[in-house]
Amino acid sequence: MAPSRSSGTAARIGVLETFGLRPLPVRAREAWLALRGDGTVPPTKFGVSSLGIFHPRLSVSTWLGARRSDGRIPISNLFNRTQTPIEAGWSVKKTQVRDFRGKTLTYDSHNGTDFAVPVGTVVTSPAPGRVLRVSSEFNRGGL
Known part of the structure; x- marks a missing residue:
């Protein structure tokens, strides 16, 4: 915040x-x-399929501080259940992807959930906890 x-x-x-x-x-x-x-x-492995992880319209409006009128928070990527092997290196391609719904809102080596919210958004959780780490991980192909 x-x-x-x-x-x-x-x-x-x-x-x-x-x-x-x-x-x-x-x-x-x-x-x-x-x-x-x-x-x-x-x-890191990049390819034409990597373009599928970008959401320019969403990212620009979020950067400008826009929020959805219904109060819902956009999710831009989910955890990939079929990740490429670690020894194969980090990949931001979309070659073997399956999120928890069986769909493709993810990329090869993605291991988290990305929320698109403006800076300053209050984050809450359903259970007690602490934020232990915030990182950019450019070395893993992402922001």
Whole structure:
């Protein structure tokens, strides 16, 4: 959640924070690792099917702070139940995909659920818990 000002309104954040690019040197190293790999990690696999993971209309409206009028939250990717083997490297292709519904709202190596919400959205859960990690994982092909 964005820090609040004394007036109670959310503080404005910059473009680098919005897109998870801060700290920029760290994100640049992760992106380089995704593209080139190293001695222990093969390069991330991209292809034409990778374009299917992008949702430009949704991402731009979300970045501008738009919310759905019905209060529902868009999900852009679900956990892939048929992931490629770890030893094959990270893949953002859509070649063997099946989400929990038996559909294809995922990509080869996706292991989470992506919600498209504006910065500052309050996150709640049905049970007590703590957020233990927030990451960009550019080195795994994603934001």
